[in-house]
Amino acid sequence: MPSSSSSDLHSGRSRRSFLRLAGLAAAVPLLSETQLAHAALLEPQAATPLHTIPKSSHRHGGRASKLAGAIPADAVFINANENPMGPSPAAIAAIAAAAAKGGRYDPANYVDTLTDLVAKQNGISPESVAIYAGSTEPLHFSVLAFTSPTRPYVMADPGYEAGATAALDSGAKVIRTALTKDYAHDVKAMVNASPDTGLIYICNPNNPTGSLTSRADILWALENKPAGSVLLVDEAYIHLSKAESVVDQVAAGKDIIILRTFSKVYGMAGIRAGLALGRPDLLDMLARNGGNMLPTTALAAAIASLSDPELVPRRRKAIADTRNATLNWLDNNGFKYIPSDSNCVMVETGRPSREVIMALQAEKVYIGRPWPILPTHIRITVGLPEEMEKFQTAFAKVMGKTPVMTS
Numbered sequence: 125m126p127s128s129s130s131s132d133l134h135s136g137r138s139r140r141s142f143l144r145l146a147g148l149a150a151a152v153p154l155l156s157e158t159q160l161a162h163a164a165l166l167e168p169q170a171a172t173p174l175h176t177i178p179k180s181s182h183r184h185g186g187r188a189s190k191l192a193g194a195i196p197a198d199a200v201f202i203n204a205n206e207n208p209m210g211p212s213p214a215a216i217a218a219i220a221a222a223a224a225k226g227g228r229y230d231p232a233n234y235v236d237t238l239t240d241l242v243a244k245q246n247g248i249s250p251e252s253v254a255i256y257a258g259s260t261e262p263l264h265f266s267v268l269a270f271t272s273p274t275r276p277y278v279m280a281d282p283g284y285e286a287g288a289t290a291a292l293d294s295g296a297k298v299i300r301t302a303l304t305k306d307y308a309h310d311v312k313a314m315v316n317a318s319p320d321t322g323l324i325y326i327c328n329p330n331n332p333t334g335s336l337t338s339r340a341d342i343l344w345a346l347e348n349k350p351a352g353s354v355l356l357v358d359e360a361y362i363h364l365s366k367a368e369s370v371v372d373q374v375a376a377g378k379d380i381i382i383l384r385t386f387s388k389v390y391g392m393a394g395i396r397a398g399l400a401l402g403r404p405d406l407l408d409m410l411a412r413n414g415g416n417m418l419p420t421t422a423l424a425a426a427i428a429s430l431s432d433p434e435l436v437p438r439r440r441k442a443i444a445d446t447r448n449a450t451l452n453w454l455d456n457n458g459f460k461y462i463p464s465d466s467n468c469v470m471v472e473t474g475r476p477s478r479e480v481i482m483a484l485q486a487e488k489v490y491i492g493r494p495w496p497i498l499p500t501h502i503r504i505t506v507g508l509p510e511e512m513e514k515f516q517t518a519f520a521k522v523m524g525k526t527p528v529m530t531s
């Protein structure tokens with residue numbers, strides 16, 4: 125049973141959060157980038173259908189456990205769309221300060237402070253903000269809440285697979301629609317996929333392609349989706365791109381939930397904080413599937429991150445600079461890729477992707493898992509400049525090229 129300080133329970137809003145947290149516990153594993161990446165490491169030869177992901181990946185998020193001894197210390201990890209810059213200095217200072225007060229559940233009313241800050245910055249009411257330990261939980265809970273054996277889950281292909289795992293538990297049919305020729309979500313195909321759809325999932329920018337879907341297309345989907353369905357827009361990578369948010373649709377009271385995470389631009393994947401933004405009645409449906417209080421360290425770091433107006437533009441530029449240098453190198457060396465406006469890029473190899481993944485591992489470079497619909501593409505995450513240089517050297521070797529090193 126989650127706990128709250130007494131000051132928490134006195135405010136109506138915190139009481140609402142408390143009641144949300146008091147829902148039934150979820151009975152299925154939550155899978156995110158790290159578990160999917162970990163599964164690919166543990167069983168690199170397997171096709172890794174979601175339901176056969178090794179149990180140890182459910183329990184341990186990280187890449188350690190069984191592989192700890194096998195992974196060289198100087199390996200490069202560009203396999204889980206993490207941000208190698210880590211938390212900002214202000215966030216680290218806030219974590220230290222919060223840790224010292226960690227004997228209490230919420231010693232400084234961090235929950236309400238973060239809720240109010242998010243609400244203010246996004247032009248929505250505090251009741252439309254739910255805080256989670258990352259966006260994996262609200263993504264999973266959305267699928268449990270709005271899909272069922274008679275209400276399908278609709279997603280793009282290639283797309284971020286985690287919601288399809290939850291659909292295994294809700295019993296929903298998963299309908300995958302191809303991206304358009306510009307690698308946007310095909311909103312017409314998604315909307316027309318079934319008259320009974322329970323949840324349509326749009327990830328903008330998309331993972332794994334880093335491609336964008338226009339605001340106009342997302343609004344069209346919102347207006348034309350089947351009656352009774354909900355649109356779930358995953359904005360995990362939005363701050364890294366020029367994609368336009370649709371968070372204003374929350375304030376407009378539409379059937380939409382927006383997911384945000386502190387794992388990407390804010391570099392807090394291991395600290396764990398994320399958000400679901402939506403109408404209170406929709407958020408209550410999510411909360412019936414589970415939830416927990418966040419560590420105060422995570423809450424404090426999230427508040428510090430949102431309080432620095434320079435952080436997002438600075439990091440967006442740093443990641444874009446490294447991405448563009450990498451794309452330049454790929455161009456100069458004759459490699460093709462899907463245009464990306466995010467921190468991941470799908471590179472065409474002309475070979476079975478698993479073979480290239482394994483060959484890069486032998487060079488101590490760990491990249492993303494394969495996506496069956498793009499059998500010869502590999503996904504690389506934009507790491508630090510020096511990590512991308514190691515990738516370039518290894519990739520040229522694996523592909524049998526003498527590299528042109530100018531980036």
Ligand SMILES: Cc1ncc(COP(=O)(O)O)c(C=O)c1O
Nearest residue numbers: 157258259260284331360385387
């Ligand atoms: C599209 C997308 N959504 C959600 C998540 C979940 O991340 P987290 O639980 O760290 O917020 C990820 C992780 O990589 C992701 O790529």
